[in-house]
Amino acid sequence: MVLLQQVISGLSIGSVYALVALGYTMVYGIVQLINFAHGDIIMVGSYAVFFAINQLGAPFWLAILASMLFCAAIGVLMEKVAYKPLRNPPSRRALAFAAGLIAFMLLLMFVISIAIALMAALCVCVAALFLTKRIGWSPKGGAPRISALITAIGVSLFLQNIFMLAFSPDPKPFPSVMEGTLKYGGRYSISYGALATMAISVGLMAALSIFISRTKMGRAMRAVSEDAGAAVLMGVNVNSTISATFAIGSALAAVGGALYSASYPQIDPFMGSQFGLKAFIAAVLGGIGVVPGAMLGGFAMGVAESLTKAVDSRWSDAVVFLILIIVLLFKPSGVLGKNTKEKV
């Protein structure tokens, strides 16, 4: 029965891994990018829930909903600002605007008056437009994939440091939102938190599966991930499809973050990297880019970790990496992955 208990708690944490792994896998499927900043979305979402409950007095479910929306917006913003310019060259106008914005922010730090900073920034903007036109320079797109990868690491560090500056590196206690345990068979118990976590995660995964297989947007996502050019020929707007993917992945990570923080009741700006890494390994285990793979990988990872904990808790993290090594050695494409060479 101890075994059963461990399996259940493993499935519970595994369902959260699965939620987060889905974001990694969906984004990889559609833009072939390992979004290292995805883990930090968990952290952003947890802070959002934390503040919604503590400052605004929102109920847990409402806080999660708000956090989903917030994280979806952050995910889309991240894509548009950091990743999209690497795929498609930004216009000269967008670059000039960015230069102006940076100048404005820098000047604000040194100049007292907003008006002066604004005027100077405008001058920078116009000068950038004029100069690039004069020398006939325009931005080039199609950066190599390694650039996107490094950018993703940069975004991850950026998020962690912004949150550290804003909220201090110290862990904050997460409000207890799911208390109580379900007793059965006299001696055994499962916390309601674990049950609720599983129910919410499985419900969301079912909804996502239906969304991907039945809706127009879901079909567009599959089309873009297989052949973006052919999808364009079918009238699919590739950029909005990519944005939707980031939004959905980030919203799921927000839920994952909230559920995780609720059962491990503290949050800090760096919580996303450890958890995100495990979820990423779960995605690799199931087959990166394959949606059911992420779900399977998440559950498998949770159970493996939980069972190891029952034997010797010091080994639970090591087991995660052992799984990664075994997968990479014997089936690099993952359990449900297609055994084809990666198209580069």
Next chain:
Amino acid sequence: MLEVKDLHVHYGAIHAIKGISFHVGEGEIVSLIGANGAGKTTTLQAMSGLKKISGGFVAFMGNDLAKIKPEKILRLGMAHVPEGRRIFSRMSVQENLEMSAYIVKSKEQVQEEFKHVLELFPRLGERLKQRAGTLSGGEQQMLAISRALMSRPKMILMDEPSMGLSPILVKEIFRIVAQCKKDGMTILLVEQNASIALSISDRAYVLETGRIALEGNSSELMGNVEVKKAYLGG
């Protein structure tokens, strides 16, 4: 219907299309023939927005295509059957066909077009639930054409629909091409198989390394000595 003036296309430093001009009138079948690497595929991709044009002017029914987002071009009524079919192999045949529902708003119209393409290609009807990647080459080509027809386009660009198919299937595909013309569609056909392209089309352009070398009525070109030598194997 389609008017192309002094079109230039680059791949980085490679100047693939060096200023070509041609037109396709309403209801015509026009073929574009030429050897490997002449720039046929590039030309079609420049029409449907898959490739950015670097100079010149492309107008489709009075719209300047350079100003229109690639995914909007299908909505104007121009469909493209790309080289190598490029069907969505992980989706079912039915889902591939329904991709066009992306732009067609009414369910009834989708149903109607569904019936229409299944009449043209009854073989696909028997395989609606099958994964498209498991279809034979010929069936995949049928699917690629059907998928383009589903949006009921006014004009269709076809890139080597006969590639890799047996003579019987080639005949079958070109029967459909002729049927499309009868139904009032305008067709720009790219082919390496020059004899079959010339036999079905009204006019033709011969592309040589990014330039138009010859143009004229298909029947005239078929008798042209140079064309015979270079493309008709005699």
